[in-house]
Amino acid sequence: MMQDLEYIFNPRSIAVVGASRNPGKQGYRYVEILREFGFGGKIYPVNPKASEILGLKSYPKIGDIPGSVDYVISTIPASGLPKLIEECSTKRVKAIQLYTGRLAETGEEESIRLEKEIAHAAQKNKIRLIGPNCMGIYHPKEGISFSANFPKECGFVAFLSQSAGHTFEVVYRGGVRGLRFSKVISYGNASDLNEVDFIRYLAHDPETKIISIYIEGVRDTKHFPHVLKEAARMKPTVILKGGRTDAGSRAVSSHTASLAGSAAIWDALCRQAGVIQADTVEEMVDILVTLSFLSPPNGKRVGVVGAGGGGSVSLADECENNGLTVPPLPSDIVAELKRLFPHEGNLIKNPIDLSVTAEGAGIMLEALLYAMGLIAKHPDFDLLICDTAVERVLESIEWQGMFQGIVAMFIKIGKESKKPMAVVMRSADSPEEWRWKSIVAEQERCIQAGFPIYPTIARAAKAISEVVKYNTNATRQ
Numbered sequence: 001m002m003q004d005l006e007y008i009f010n011p012r013s014i015a016v017v018g019a020s021r022n023p024g025k026q027g028y029r030y031v032e033i034l035r036e037f038g039f040g041g042k043i044y045p046v047n048p049k050a051s052e053i054l055g056l057k058s059y060p061k062i063g064d065i066p067g068s069v070d071y072v073i074s075t076i077p078a079s080g081l082p083k084l085i086e087e088c089s090t091k092r093v094k095a096i097q098l099y100t101g102r103l104a105e106t107g108e109e110e111s112i113r114l115e116k117e118i119a120h121a122a123q124k125n126k127i128r129l130i131g132p133n134c135m136g137i138y139h140p141k142e143g144i145s146f147s148a149n150f151p152k153e154c155g156f157v158a159f160l161s162q163s164a165g166h167t168f169e170v171v172y173r174g175g176v177r178g179l180r181f182s183k184v185i186s187y188g189n190a191s192d193l194n195e196v197d198f199i200r201y202l203a204h205d206p207e208t209k210i211i212s213i214y215i216e217g218v219r220d221t222k223h224f225p226h227v228l229k230e231a232a233r234m235k236p237t238v239i240l241k242g243g244r245t246d247a248g249s250r251a252v253s254s255h256t257a258s259l260a261g262s263a264a265i266w267d268a269l270c271r272q273a274g275v276i277q278a279d280t281v282e283e284m285v286d287i288l289v290t291l292s293f294l295s296p297p298n299g300k301r302v303g304v305v306g307a308g309g310g311g312s313v314s315l316a317d318e319c320e321n322n323g324l325t326v327p328p329l330p331s332d333i334v335a336e337l338k339r340l341f342p343h344e345g346n347l348i349k350n351p352i353d354l355s356v357t358a359e360g361a362g363i364m365l366e367a368l369l370y371a372m373g374l375i376a377k378h379p380d381f382d383l384l385i386c387d388t389a390v391e392r393v394l395e396s397i398e399w400q401g402m403f404q405g406i407v408a409m410f411i412k413i414g415k416e417s418k419k420p421m422a423v424v425m426r427s428a429d430s431p432e433e434w435r436w437k438s439i440v441a442e443q444e445r446c447i448q449a450g451f452p453i454y455p456t457i458a459r460a461a462k463a464i465s466e467v468v469k470y471n472t473n474a475t476r477q
Contacts, residue, residue, distance in 0.1 A: 008128070013070050014071045017073070018076040031056065034145075069088075104116075131189060137184070157212065160195065211235050211236070229272065233274065237276065286454060295420040303372075304319060305371060305384060322458055334349075351387075365402075387424040400434070423454070424456065
């Protein structure tokens with residue numbers, strides 16, 4: 001089985017059946033992206049009506065290709081797939097990815113029958129199938145992708161998804177926050193290779209340190225619980241289940257022809273397996289960012305720094321509501337801060353609010369830096385969450401220097417301290433170009449320095465709380 005999947009992730013040659021000269025067609029994009037990503041093996045476009053596509057010789061059919069073919073990407077209509085499988089068998093193709101949809105997910109009897117026929121033909125000819133109704137593989141190390149906009153750098157997070165849309169969403173959302181991926185798999189209807197095959201592979205994959213999964217329905221119910229538990233024992237595993245509500249369950253059957261199953265049974269299975277459950281794609285990305293960038297905290301006691309005014313109340317509430325603890329500042333820290341910074345605008349409590357207008361930006365930064373240092377060294381705190389207060393600090397273009405100074409200060413404390421530190425920085429969605437450019441630049445500085453970035457304090461607290469709970473349970477086992 002592992003050898004079967006090696007031909008998928010590390011093929012020596014790829015044929016794109018249904019390759020096209022039309023840039024609007026998926027058959028064109030697959031060829032273009034393989035070239036653009038620098039796939040090192042042979043690329044064979046297959047189209048009976050074209051002699052050349054994107055500078056590559058095109059072949060009328062698979063059998064006309066002079067060399068061996070390990071892996072085929074098919075974009076042709078479903079009706080042509082049984083014949084394609086026979087041709088691939090003669091060519092000794094190891095695996096086929098079926099981009100083609102409109103099969104069992106439609107619920108139509110003829111389409112269901114055709115998908116079963118395709119799967120049976122592949123099994124008879126010892127060819128493995130990914131899909132149908134899927135985008136396939138993103139393996140940046142080998143130059144394989146289905147999007148030209150995915151990062152070319154490889155990382156250690158794997159993502160397995162029944163939904164093609166979610167693969168784009170997780171890679172894009174995670175990419176801008178510093179995540180890089182070992183392998184991403186869009187596997188669709190799973191008429192042959194299913195969740196069990198891929199999870200088992202990723203659990204033993206040396207390129208993968210963290211496994212994430214979006215699943216709508218389990219194909220292999222017999223082996224899934226054991227394989228999921230074994231994967232979670234070896235690597236942190238995050239899972240998002242689609243179809244947990246009645247409406248979602250109905251949508252699942254028309255998306256990937258899966259049965260969603262009971263939410264209560266699913267929750268029990270995940271608890272027993274020791275995986276981290278996410279409720280949304282956004283939460284999954286937050287958890288992956290936490291696992292990737294945040295040093296494991298010893299507990300949930302958090303010191304929150306950098307908020308302002310009424311925002312401090314919301315910060316404390318959101319931390320507590322999402323599973324973290326915001327303890328009062330120890331008396332020795334309070335006394336020291338009051339002695340050094342007696343201005344009445346300074347609210348010396350946790351969250352610490354040292355007013356921007358107290359005695360000028362320089363004094364504010366000096367006070368924040370000192371306060372953070374005290375918290376970072378104190379045994380009553382397990383981690384720091386630093387809110388950049390973008391809305392307040394970037395009120396005018398003249399304050400960009402202040403914003404840069406705050407971020408630089410956070411990075412300095414984070415590097416000098418042994419305490420884990422997270423940074424909250426609102427998304428760069430401002431209409432003013434100078435503001436969003438400034439935010440993007442400072443986000444990148446934090447990422448390059450190795451610190452996790454979150455768009456809100458609530459999302460930071462929820463993700464960190466889930467990871468702390470996971471680490472605690474893993475230690476007990």
